Amino acid sequence: MKRNVLIIGAGGVAQVVAHKCAQNNDILGEIHIASRTLSKCEAIIASVHEKGAMKVEGVLQPHALNARDSAAVVALIRETGAEIVINVAQVFVNMPVLEACIEAGVAYMDTAIHEEPDQICETPPWYGNYEWKRRAACAEKGVTAILGVGFDPGVVNAFARFGIDEFVPQVESIDIVDINAGSHGRWFSTNFDPEINFREFTGTVYSWQKGAWQENTMFEVGREWDLPVVGTQKAYMTGHDEVHSLATNYPQADVRFWMGFGDHYINVFTVLKNLGLLSEKPVVTAEGLEVIPLKVVKAVLPDPASLAPDYVGKTCIGTLVKGTRDGKPAEVFVYNVADHKDAYLEVGSQGISYTAGVPPVAAAILIAKGVWDVSRMVNVEELDPKPFFEVLDRIGLPTRVKDATGDRPWNA
Amino acid sequence: MKRNVLIIGAGGVAQVVAHKCAQNNDILGEIHIASRTLSKCEAIIASVHEKGAMKVEGVLQPHALNARDSAAVVALIRETGAEIVINVAQVFVNMPVLEACIEAGVAYMDTAIHEEPDQICETPPWYGNYEWKRRAACAEKGVTAILGVGFDPGVVNAFARFGIDEFVPQVESIDIVDINAGSHGRWFSTNFDPEINFREFTGTVYSWQKGAWQENTMFEVGREWDLPVVGTQKAYMTGHDEVHSLATNYPQADVRFWMGFGDHYINVFTVLKNLGLLSEKPVVTAEGLEVIPLKVVKAVLPDPASLAPDYVGKTCIGTLVKGTRDGKPAEVFVYNVADHKDAYLEVGSQGISYTAGVPPVAAAILIAKGVWDVSRMVNVEELDPKPFFEVLDRIGLPTRVKDATGDRPWNA
Structure with missing residues (x-):
């Protein structure tokens, strides 16, 4: 049982996390938001109050913090009494924040793998380069x-x-497919920070296939997927974090990640x-x-947060297990x-930020209740998924299954 | 009869002008090259000697010059004793150089219309905005x-x-078509300064049609042309200097300019x-x-001069009179x-620079001989074309005609 949440970061995903923590502050207790720029935390807090x-009266407080400074993070954890840290800052600060949580003995979570600014796409499995090196330290200190x-x-x-547990015990392949069939109405925009978005590709x-790491280039391997609600969509094999943990935990299966891209995105990216x-x-x-060209490209592109009011359409993200x-x-x-417009009406963000920001709050609720407070470092597939789905169903991201017998809620 | 040439500018076109002046220095006399950057003049001179x-022993000398400073240009004209100025610097300095020539009483020529850096595409006819305002001054001083x-x-x-003179006395349309069917082997490059190239579009x-100025956007009007040597090529109606003088001198004709663009160029430009x-x-x-985005784009693109060694293929540029x-x-x-590889072997430049740099030297030869030393300001269609073609035939750009009776040299 843990209480009081410290959110680190004040971007589009942090906005969703703050709203969802606020909606569940009867369980989570105090909510603190920390970022290098105090005014960004204050803007999020204003949006929550608006x-x-x-859910209940309580603390919702902004803090200025340089998250690269592990000692400063420890000090803020102690000052706020936070027992759960949700790190949704830029991925360059994962390790100092994780170190601070180990030092302070509080629960840590993030939503993307650690990166060093000057290195793109390191050797697989990616988690082995930074995070998993702190597994023993977490276990020793009993840190979740x-x-x-x-x-x-x-x-x-x-x-x-x-x-795998419920349908396909002898797993042979795991394909994750991420389709955004929404439309933001701009000639071109990335859905999150262009600098991070383009670095990803x-x-x-x-990918992990036939028991070994396979290497391809972006947009080299593409195929069409016929998915619920969004229909037939083309997606391309893409490097992504979860391939690196799932391949380690299910080495007998091929593990691939597919992201949907329209021809227009691919053309602009290629040029x-x-x-x-x-x-x-x-x-x-x-x-x-x-001048760094990528930073000029970022400067001329729309601010992804500005897309939210006009964003319409749906996302479909799922895992095909065979x-x-x-x-x-x-x-x-x-x-x-998920639906972009629904997300905007509820929390003032577009659907991409919404799908990224709701799950860590569900995890925080499970840690607060002791269900997922496992006192060690884990990737999500190492935890019981059912309580997670139950919370996600309730707070905005319902899980469904589709198999030969039909399409239905996961627990129908 | 005039002698001694001052070339202003030290870019790709100036390199061709210098080589061609050197090849004809028995007629032209001393050759001086002036640019803000002395080392660029020296590099051109080294290439000429290499x-x-x-043609004969003589003066070939570099000078440092700020061509925006009209008084400095006058001083250099007097110092060198140049009677012919070939201005192939950036188009932003046309007016101060022209003023200097009027002041010094020497012949002036350029290859593109004057532009102010902060203004793109002024009202037609473009020559009326700057150059033609100095017509009276040229006539008064007897300046060619x-x-x-x-x-x-x-x-x-x-x-x-x-x-018009020889084939179509009752002219109804003049279409200028510029096709570069060459290949530089790069993923993308402009053929001259990217900043100037993109500003043009x-x-x-x-265009001048039905007795009035018509306005279109770039790549809005395109059609295929079947041309000698380069075959069928798609070209688009483009804004260009010569439309503005030809429309004034032949107001009874439609006057259009067409430039060939591949889909790849258009796509990159559009993105x-x-x-x-x-x-x-x-x-x-x-x-x-x-930071100015266009200057970053220029910084990442290939230096057009670097294309020359690998450039192969031909250009076809002509005028269809109906x-x-x-x-x-x-x-x-x-x-x-014209042929890119031939140009490189002869003067170390690619074909686009070659076709732009040879004609002003032909004009200088005609001024030196008194044939085109008309003591007033003119556009080229106001001069007798035959002596021009004779010199161009001899120095590298032969003229041909194609009509219902066949395809042959202009004087066959």
Whole structure:
């Protein structure tokens, strides 16, 4: 049983996390939001109050914090009395925040893997480069650390575990498919920070197939998927965090991640990449100004948060598990459909931020209740998925399954 | 009769002008090259000597010059004793250099219309905004000023005049078509300064049709052309200098300019333009750096001069004149075909620079000989085209005609 939440970060996902924590503050207790820029925390708090999101009267407080400074994070944890830290800051601060939680003996979670700013796409399994090196320290101190508990990675890992446990005990493949069939009405925009978005696609695409890491390039391998609600959509094999833990926990299965991209996105990405405009290395203009092209691209693109009011349509993200059961072929697709406009009306954010921000709050609720307070470092597929789905059903991201017998809620 | 040439500018076109002046220094006398950056003049001079291009022993000398400073240009003209100025610097300095030539009483020529850095695509006719306002001053001082005497504008204006005079006296339309069917082997590059190249296509496309200025947008009007040597090629109606003088001198004809673009160029241009990366207005990065996107695009693109060694293939640029002769329909296509590799082997430049740099040297030779030393400001279609074609034939850009009776040299 733990109480009081410290949210680190004040971007689009933090906004969703804050709203959802507020809606559940009877369970979670005090809510603190910390970011380098205090005014961004204050803007989120104003938005929470505007929607009247606090379930019961309570603390909702902003803090200025440099999260790269582990000692400062420890001090803020102690000052606030937070027992649960939800880290949704830029991925460059994961390790100092994790260190602080181990030091302070409180629960940690994040939604994406740690990255160093000057390195793109390190050797697999990615978790082995940073996070898993702190497994022993977590176990020794009895610290609960849940890695990658957004939607993907996160909920899709639980979908995989559930699909295997309940439908396909002899698993042969796990395919995660992420389709955003929404429309923001702009000529072009990324759905989250363009710098992070483009970094995700400029490196090697790792997948786990036939018991080994396979390497491809982005947009090299594509196929069409016929999915509930969003219909037939083309998706491309993409490097993604959850492949790296699922391949470790289910080495007997092929593990792949597929992300949907329209031809327009691919064209813009290809032009920018081939011209050198996605480079994180500086160039010098004819006038002698040193500038990083990717940061100029970010400067001319729309702020992803600005898309929310006009965003319409739905996302479908799920995990297809295939293999055999009792010697016979078996498969199941475990998935969620979310709606951009519903997300905006509820928490003032678009659907991509919503699907990423709701799951860590569900995990926080399970830690607060002791259900997931496992006193060690885990990836989501190592936890019982059913209580997770129950909370997600209640707080906005219902889980469904589709198999040969039909399409229905996971617990129907 | 005039002697001694001052070349202003030290870019790709200036390199060609210098080589061609050197090859004809028995007629032209001393050759001086001036640019803000002395080392660029020195590099051109080294290249001339490397090719052994000087026809007779003589002066070939570099000078540092700020061409925006009209008084400095006058001083250099007097110091060098130059009687012919070939201005192939950036188009932003045309007016101060022209003023200097009027002041010093020497012949002036350029290859593109004057532009102010902060204004794109001014009202038609473009020459009326700056150059033609100095017509009276040229006439008064007896100064020969030949505007726009590159290939297009320049040679194509002479093609129009020749086509009308010799084949189609009742002219109804003049269509200039510029096709570069060469290949530089890069994923993408502009053929000259990307900043100037993209500026040319971000404004209104003016054409003269049915006795009035028509406005279109870039890539709005396209059609296929079947041309000698390069075959069938798609070209788009484009705003271009020569439309503005030809429409004034032949108001009874429709005057249009067509430039060939592959789908790949159009796609890259469209992506960059729609994202805002071709803007000449500054943006501010998340880190607070103020930067002009177009200058970053220029910084990541290949230096056009670097394309020359690998450039292969041909250009075809010509003027299609249509109308009637003796009451019967008549038409002629007057054109030149140039070869990128030949240009590189001869003067170390690619074909686009070659076609732009050879014509002003032909004009200089005609001024030196007194043939075109007309003591007033003119556009090229106001001059007798035949002596021009004779010199161009001899120095590397032969003129051909194609009509119902066949395809042959202009004087066959």
